[in-house]
């Protein structure tokens with residue numbers, strides 16, 4: 001275990017805060033229960049703990065005086081009536097203009113928390129980009145855009161003569177030319193963007209930060225951990241830090257070494273010094289309705305094992321996570337097994353083969369869907385909207401592109417066909433299930449592992465503080 005002084009901390013590179021082997025000590029970190037509306041000391045990071053009895057507070061009461069009536073009504077119509085824990089804790093701080101780090105379980109409703117703040121700040125009558133929401137993937141961007149548009153839509157726009165809030169999805173794989181014209185002709189109120197496309201617009205001065213009042217970075221740890229995105233993100237945060245009336249919101253279910261992260265936020269001026277760390281369920285980073293299980297088998301037995309599990313569980317809707325590298329191994333095995341079809345198999349993409357294998361082996365799911373990096377953007381979008389439109393009953397084979405932020409609330413079972421690369425990855429894969437905030441219906445996360453991988457899973461159990469039950473077949 002290593003400890004660093006405050007001066008040493010300043011000299012560490014950004015990425016070191018995510019090093020799981022290093023424990024950092026940050027100065028003046030406060031941990032004590034505080035009432036919801038607390039006063040702040042500008043020199044300290046505040047970590048909030050809920051002490052107020054929350055059972056009677058509605059989302060309407062929480063948003064009263066901050067969020068427009070039509071937004072609240074729309075939220076109620078889609079079933080957002082009672083705030084989740086993170087919404088209850090974060091919204092008072094967000095509405096009072098504080099920079100916030102929303103650090104709460106997967107599926108806990110962080111998106112609605114920051115969107116309500118965004119919608120409370122922007123003025124739809126002003127023709128300027130007033131809020132920026134940065135996301136790591138096109139898929140998450142489309143999802144956030146959809147929820148934002150749904151909440152922002154004003155049904156009485158025509159009667160009142162007031163313009164509705166406009167939302168642009170500026171995402172990798174989109175039509176940047178069209179977005180350029182849109183931004184020049186009439187800037188949207190809110191932009192949901194992936195960092196690559198956003199930077200192109202900023203560099204060409206087609207989009208400017210000076211009118212922006214709220215910047216949200218969703219899945220912030222993922223973005224900082226991505227060698228492709230980290231430098232652009234840092235540049236964005238640095239230039240945004242010089243804006244006058246700014247608010248910065250970071251969100252994720254996993255912020256490894258969060259004290260170090262908060263320290264860096266203040267040091268680098270990515271947030272103001274009175275940034276609030278809203279840390280919900282800090283000792284339980286995954287929803288409690290998840291039941292974790294594992295089966296041990298040889299590598300060559302993984303396919304029949306997966307089939308047995310699917311037959312025994314008969315899942316309502318499931319996602320099977322396969323890593324790219326493991327997938328290649330699996331397909332080689334499949335190709336070898338199905339020697340008669342080996343020539344044909346050799347020419348097909350490996351993921352397609354897995355889908356075909358499952359389709360042919362399992363009658364109940366006539367449709368097995370696929371979501372992976374190698375698919376083009378339209379295919380990926382089609383795959384997701386098919387799943388969302390079907391009302392459940394799906395089986396999705398996915399790579400880790402589906403592990404972050406994707407909201408498919410009908411998912412009841414997760415299968416780790418291969419073991420995730422680290423505990424954070426386990427947490428986000430597992431978090432694709434158990435996404436109904438007020439339901440305690442059991443959902444299952446099952447890892448198919450070899451005997452050598454048992455100790456790796458044990459490490460995840462220790463790190464994430466959960467227990468895995470062994471299944472025997």
Ligand SMILES: Nc1ncnc2c1ncn2[C@@H]1O[C@H](COP(=O)(O)OP(=O)(O)OP(=O)(O)O)[C@@H](O)[C@H]1O
Nearest residue numbers: 080082083084106107108109110111112253405407
């Ligand atoms: N107040 C609420 N009442 C009922 N359902 C809600 C509420 N807030 C959010 N939800 C629903 O909970 C689900 C999870 O919300 P959301 O996607 O915001 O989670 P998240 O915290 O961002 O998760 P992740 O860390 O996995 O991205 C969504 O299906 C959303 O519609």
